[in-house]
Amino acid sequence: xxxxxxxxxxxxxxxxxxxxxxxxxxxxxxxxxxxxxxxxxxxxxxxxxxxxxxxxxxxxxxxxxxxxxxxxxxxxxxxxxxxxxxxxxxxxxxxxxxxxxxxxxxxxxxxxxxxxxxxxxxxxxxxxxxxxxxxxxxxxxxxxxxxxxxxxxxxxxxxxxxxxxxxxxxxxxxxxxxxxxxxxxxxxxxxxxxxxxxxxxxxxxxxxxxxxxxxxxxxxxxxxxxxxxxxxxxxxxxxxxxxxxxxxxxxxxxxxxxxxxxxxxxxxxxxxxxxxxxxxxxxxxxxxxxxxxxxxxxxxxxxxxxxxxxxxx
Numbered sequence: 209x210x211x212x213x214x215x216x217x218x219x220x221x222x223x224x225x226x227x228x229x230x231x232x233x234x235x236x237x238x239x240x241x242x243x244x245x246x247x248x249x250x251x252x253x254x255x256x257x258x259x260x261x262x263x264x265x266x267x268x269x270x271x272x273x274x275x276x277x278x279x280x281x282x283x284x285x286x287x288x289x290x291x292x293x294x295x296x297x298x299x300x301x302x303x304x305x306x307x308x309x310x311x312x313x314x315x316x317x318x319x320x321x322x323x324x325x326x327x328x329x330x331x332x333x334x335x336x337x338x339x340x341x342x343x344x345x346x347x348x349x350x351x352x353x354x355x356x357x358x359x360x361x362x363x364x365x366x367x368x369x370x371x372x373x374x375x376x377x378x379x380x381x382x383x384x385x386x387x388x389x390x391x392x393x394x395x396x397x398x399x400x401x402x403x404x405x406x407x408x409x410x411x412x413x414x415x416x417x418x419x420x421x422x423x424x425x426x427x428x429x430x431x432x433x434x435x436x437x438x439x440x441x442x443x444x445x446x447x448x449x450x451x452x453x454x455x456x457x458x459x460x461x462x463x464x465x466x467x468x469x470x471x472x473x474x475x476x477x478x479x480x481x482x483x484x485x486x487x488x489x490x491x492x493x494x495x496x497x498x499x500x501x502x503x504x505x506x507x508x509x510x511x512x513x514x515x516x517x518x519x520x521x
């Protein structure tokens with residue numbers, strides 16, 4: 209029974225620090241972390257990449273347990289994201305497919321084996337850029353200081369403004385970086401010909417580590433970083449460090465579905481990630497287990513109205 213970081217006690221500690229109410233259950237058959245969410249209509253439970261179970265029978269037992277928990281907390285539905293794709297067939301009939309919150313497909317690199325075996329899986333072009341980085345005025349630093357999250361956030365905000373997407377709040381990202389499993393990577397650059405110029409962060413990445421896996425959750429670069437191939441250089445460092453730390457896998461955290469068009473929002477990211485020799489892994493996706501149908505459909509109606517209002521604005 210593989211428990212992803214989003215279904216761990218460590219993730220529950222993050223939720224506690226964020227002020228969320230959550231419930232954790234673990235036995236030899238199944239495990240889940242359920243976060244209590246509130247809406248104007250009522251409460252619901254959310255299990256990010258969960259519940260986790262040994263088999264389909266145990267998965268159904270986990271759902272039964274979650275339903276009892278939902279009743280106690282007056283929740284009108286349970287949002288689940290089974291980590292094992294096989295459990296998709298065990299999802300009950302009173303369930304509605306929701307927009308995937310966490311990626312349904314991801315790209316995984318196996319870090320086990322010798323160092324030379326791992327380097328053979330990495331793009332030779334990016335390895336060359338990584339080796340030449342210092343000569344070009346590039347350094348890579350790590351931080352666990354929540355106040356340093358502004359480097360990542362500043363880069364994300366510039367990208368978000370350009371592409372019209374949203375970012376997490378600074379407080380949220382600071383809380384993430386404050387967790388023991390979190391590390392912020394900063395790629396800084398100074399033109400070698402400009403001796404008096406200070407190094408500036410041109411790319412940043414936030415990774416989470418559990419006992420087995422490094423999850424490459426967030427990253428951003430600016431135009432200077434793009435010209436330096438900063439994301440590629442930084443990704444090589446993330447992978448090499450994960451290997452040195454003794455981790456077994458590197459999770460790129462999301463790719464576009466197989467057969468997706470070139471216009472898919474993740475098309476570019478996916479093409480980049482697949483230059484690394486890895487394996488596609490699929491999860492079951494996001495589903496809502498409906499416990500109170502009138503409330504649930506009213507909730508969905510309100511959401512559609514709010515989305516329409518935002519489009520009009």
